[in-house]
Amino acid sequence: MSDEQDRPGVVVGPSSPEVVGSEFAEVAVSVDHEGNGPRLKLEDLRTGRVRYLDALELETVVWLPDGHLRQLLDPSAHRWREDK
């Protein structure tokens, strides 16, 4: 918790998101504290879609082999498919 929280008259909102962006995608990143424990909040700024990732899910992403990540980057792996 930050020092400001304890100071009278200072209202602190949710941590302001940082944007991880490139010419290909823009995602707002922040740590969300609404639950009983912290989780990462990711917002795709081009569509508004949000995904939360808890600590265990994040650890899984860290350990994901490059090959799996590469497969997920195939647009028709999930998002752009005829059968959806």
Add this chain to the structure above:
Amino acid sequence: MDCVTATVPQAGTDRPDYSALIQPERVHGSLYTDPRIFAEELERIWYRTWVYVGHESEVPQPGDYVRKNIGPQDLVMTRDREGQVHLLVNRCAHRANLVCEDERGNSNSFRCPYHGWTFRNNGELLGYPYHQGYGGRGKLNLGMATVPRVESYRGFVFGSFAEDGPTLTEHLGAAAGEIDRLCRLSPEGEVELNAGWLKHRTRANWKLLAENETDGYHPQFVHGSIFSVTGSPIGALYSEKSTAVTRDLGNGHSENDLRPEFRRHGEPMRWFGTTPDRVPDYVAKMRQAYGDEAEQILVEGAPHVMIFPNLFIAEIQVFVIQPLSVDECVQHSTAVQLKGAPELNRRMISQSIGSVGPAGMLLADDTEMYERNQVGAEQLRPEWLEIRRGMHRERVDERGLRVGTATDETGMRGFWSHYKTLMEDDK
């Protein structure tokens, strides 16, 4: 002889007769103005030989990329997860859209904005939307094209569109030693080109720039004002009394070797227009890194070398020439940064802003000459441009390289003899 009209003579084929256009003492004006010759240069020089593209320090982290070029070709220089540097042609393998638009960024993969195909930063196709149109996933073997040969020398990355040919080491020849000389001015022996690039669009043929870079005859005239305003001792280096020399380094490369003048004075840091007490940290680090050799390095300073066809190292700056058409090019420039020398790096950036920045005095002077020169070369008579200055007093040095005095056109003659070889090559 003077009334011979050599405007693209036909020698049984459609090709210009380069032997008639390029003579020992003069070159024909059409070499700077004829779009057919420019088209042949693209094919025989820019899309065949080694061309400087970028520096490894511009993509320090995995996933980093920068837009670069070889002439009019739009390239993306990338660094993959394993640390390897790639040169991709910036064109989608589907329907040829431009894949990267930003000048620089970090992304391990690229997504074409037109139909959403994705590529790894080594060019490999990752996938395409709605795969049934191609009979499933992973059915196409269509990646972004890569420049066939990529090699780097001390961080300087070169590309060649030819599958084979001389190696980069063969191409650089004696010029490699000049890159070494630049690197050893860093206490860590490494140069970085990460200060950002200025671009100046110039309405002139690229060869006027390449020839001018080691023309020691013009500084006293064209740059007289900057020398007098700044009290720079540079002007004297290019006087008729100077002991500096112009050297043909072979393969079209040339240099103004200013070391004889600096050795004569024997003052460390004179090459940078300063004294050791003004840059004490740098001098101390150099002495620590190089021991007894440091004194010589600090006296002799940085190279002034034109590496064929497009890389010009001008002591504290680097210029890259990008031709766009027969009468247009872009000059890219940046300040040299020496690893481990922050004290000098700050000064090199401010000096570069003073010489090549938007209100800089050096590049503006030269560019004015290039553009006037282009207009002049488009006039019909007397057809020829002279390159004979100092021919009678040329000598061959201990390395077998041709040397002229500080104001002689020895560098130009070396440029043209290599150019002629490439343009006449029948392979």
